[in-house]
Structures are given as C-alpha cells and as structure tokens.
Amino acid sequence: MLAAYASTLDAADPLSGLTLGERPEPAVPDGWTTVTVRATALNHHDLWSLRGVGLDASRLPMILGCDAAGVTDDGAEVLVHAVVSDPDWRDDETLDPKRSLLSERFQGTFAARVAVPRRNLVPKPAALSFEEAACLPTAWLTAYRMLFTQAQVVPGQTVLVQGAGGGVSTALVALGAAAGARVWVTSRDPGRAARVRSLGADEVFASGARLPARVDAVMETVGAATWQHSLRSLRPGGTLVVSGATSGYEAPTELNRLFFLQLRVLGSTMGTRDELARLVAFCERTGLRPVIDRVLPLTEAEDGFAALDRGEVFGKVVFTP
Structure with missing residues (x-):
C-alpha cells in the first residue's frame, strides 16, 4: 500500500528522511482492527519524528502520522485516537508510563490503511467531513x-x-x-x-x-x-x-x-479517548469546525511537510490517501 514514512532520521534536515512508497499491509494483533484511511492530518510531531525525537532508528522504516478518520471493515465511519496505552491500563491513557503514539512504536496513519486497537475508535458523526474529523485527534x-x-x-x-x-x-x-x-x-x-x-x-x-x-x-x-x-x-x-x-x-x-x-x-499532553469523544460532540453540536490550511493527496505529502517546516501553515494540513 502507498504510505509516507520515515526511512532515515536527520535532526538538521528532517525532510531528507521522508519517503513516499509502498509498505506492507498492517499487521492486526488481537484486540486490534484495520481502518481504511479517508483523511489524515499533519502535525509537528511528524517533523520531530523525522528529526529522531521520540522515534528511534531501530524502528525504521516507520509510517508517519497520528491522526486519521476513515472506515472500518464493517463500514463504520470513525476517528482514530492516537494514544496507544497498555492493554491492562484502565486510567487516563496519557498517564500510562507504557503509552505510545501511532508512528512511534506502531505504524502510523499516512497510509491507505492503519491498524489500531478497537478501543481507540470514536464514531464519526455525519455532520463532520473526513477531512475535518482527521484534524481532531491530536x-x-x-x-x-x-x-x-x-x-x-x-x-x-x-x-x-x-x-x-x-x-x-x-x-x-x-x-x-x-x-x-x-x-x-x-x-x-x-x-x-x-x-x-x-x-x-x-x-x-x-x-x-x-x-x-x-x-x-x-x-x-x-x-x-x-x-x-x-x-x-x-x-x-x-x-x-x-x-x-x-x-x-x-x-x-x-x-x-x-x-x-x-x-x-x-x-498537558494529548488527551484521552473519552475527551476526544466529548470534543467530537462539542464540534457537532456547536457547528465549530477545524481550520484547514490545505488538503493534499498523499502523493504530495512532501509539499505539506515543507510548508509546515517553513511556518507557512495556518491551521491544519490534511492528506487524503
């Protein structure tokens, strides 16, 4: 499947390690499922990953991206909560010492499909487009x-x-x-x-x-x-x-x-799955929508990364695989 991934890490020239190419379909552990990505949003976290912050070279190649909105195998429209906590953790996910984010230990969302824990899925209301919904999780x-x-x-x-x-x-x-x-x-x-x-x-x-x-x-x-x-x-x-x-x-x-x-x-770091659900409800009921600077096909991911790196973005950059 087509994906945008980190092939090398470079603190001084992060974009040099960004690669667009074919990657294997995601593995699906027990308790996880696959989401077909309709839209995914770019974050500064992705630039930091290319600099080697939070991402170790031993985990390369790593598909980048934390945010996604898409469709499950049974047709449900969902948002993906990016914080992956330990399966036995039952408290605030952001406080789990073993927590991680998609694209740190687990392959990320800049791809046609992504594997995520089932508990990380939040229903997407029809009132939000996939592009708008993809801006919310981070x-x-x-x-x-x-x-x-x-x-x-x-x-x-x-x-x-x-x-x-x-x-x-x-x-x-x-x-x-x-x-x-x-x-x-x-x-x-x-x-x-x-x-x-x-x-x-x-x-x-x-x-x-x-x-x-x-x-x-x-x-x-x-x-x-x-x-x-x-x-x-x-x-x-x-x-x-x-x-x-x-x-x-x-x-x-x-x-x-x-x-x-x-x-x-x-x-403060990220947020919980329940907070994401409340945020989605807040946007749905108030009519508030994320500010989107530009929507690009994933094949033009490097243009979005470069604009973010130069500080030319107002709001969010969204990719559509």
Whole structure:
C-alpha cells in the first residue's frame, strides 16, 4: 500500500528522511482492527519524528502520522485516537508510563490503511467531513484538554494564547471562543491578526506586549521565548498550561512569582479517548469546525511537510490517501 514514512532520521534536515512508497499491509494483533484511511492530518510531531525525537532508528522504516478518520471493515465511519496505552491500563491513557503514539512504536496513519486497537475508535458523526474529523485527534484534542480539563476554563474568563497560526493555537482560539471565554492572542506576525480574529479572538497583541489586564489562564506551546511573558500575564491564582516548547525548554522560572501569586503551572499532553469523544460532540453540536490550511493527496505529502517546516501553515494540513 502507498504510505509516507520515515526511512532515515536527520535532526538538521528532517525532510531528507521522508519517503513516499509502498509498505506492507498492517499487521492486526488481537484486540486490534484495520481502518481504511479517508483523511489524515499533519502535525509537528511528524517533523520531530523525522528529526529522531521520540522515534528511534531501530524502528525504521516507520509510517508517519497520528491522526486519521476513515472506515472500518464493517463500514463504520470513525476517528482514530492516537494514544496507544497498555492493554491492562484502565486510567487516563496519557498517564500510562507504557503509552505510545501511532508512528512511534506502531505504524502510523499516512497510509491507505492503519491498524489500531478497537478501543481507540470514536464514531464519526455525519455532520463532520473526513477531512475535518482527521484534524481532531491530536492538535484539537490537545487544545481541548488544555482548556477544559487542565485549566477548567468557564464562560467569561480571559484566556491568553501564546502564538497564532499553528494547529493547537488555532484550536485553542476557536474552542475557547465557542465556550464563551474572552480570548487574547499574541503573534509575531501582524498579518495573521485578521485571520485569528475570524476564529473568535477578541484581541491580538504583539509577542511580549504588555496586556491591558492580567488573565485567568495562559495556554503555552511556544516555550522559552514566551515563558516569562506567560507568567507575568497571569492574575493572582491564575493557571498556566503548557503542552509544548517549540522555541526551547530553558527559561527563568521566577519562583518568587509562582508562590507569591499562588500561580498554578500544569503540564498537558494529548488527551484521552473519552475527551476526544466529548470534543467530537462539542464540534457537532456547536457547528465549530477545524481550520484547514490545505488538503493534499498523499502523493504530495512532501509539499505539506515543507510548508509546515517553513511556518507557512495556518491551521491544519490534511492528506487524503
């Protein structure tokens, strides 16, 4: 079957290891099933995999991709939850020390078919297209967990989203606004302000700008470049949720600010299968839909990877096998 996979790893030139070609049909262990992929979404995780982060050379060749929407062998339309936990694990899947993601230990979704645990399937409502549904299991699920499980954002609160344009940040803006929060966004690109406002953002500020007031919660995916600004933007008792650090991991902690203002700093990674089901229901009932930058056939996967690597994407890149 046709697939986009990592054939080599290179931290400096990740796209050099991306290969499009034939791969064997997926093996199906007990308790697993096969999904014919109708749409699959690109994530920064796939670029990091090509750099060798989270993916060991001993597992190559590895089909990339975490997200998928498709059809099971019996004709059911489904989304795939990408977090694969131990079969005996019965708690929050993201806390399982043995957990993995599709495309790390198990072949991923950038292919005609993918094998997944049956428990990882979530029904796809007819109201969502396959392309829209494919955007939800990683970036949008990450945003959903950050806002509603970790920060427990409620209508009327003010949320600051650091960075604008990526899959997680666009999801944070759209979900927060749809839930009745006031959403402020920072961005290095003034040209993106109008597009971010169209998602429901109330205000867009330059990165590092002094805000007119302190906020209830900050959603942090940028890391070192915005960390101090995030801490200083919080009201006393406010919450900082961090799910990534694209600009680096090393930043001053300002411990005095943490304890004097009683700030909460929470890590967040992906989300559970139940949270994905709630996210799907939220989108179905509110009419909210993921922002899709472009839809490409899988044969043009390299173009999508290159655009993401250059920072030219607003929302999600979707491939159709």
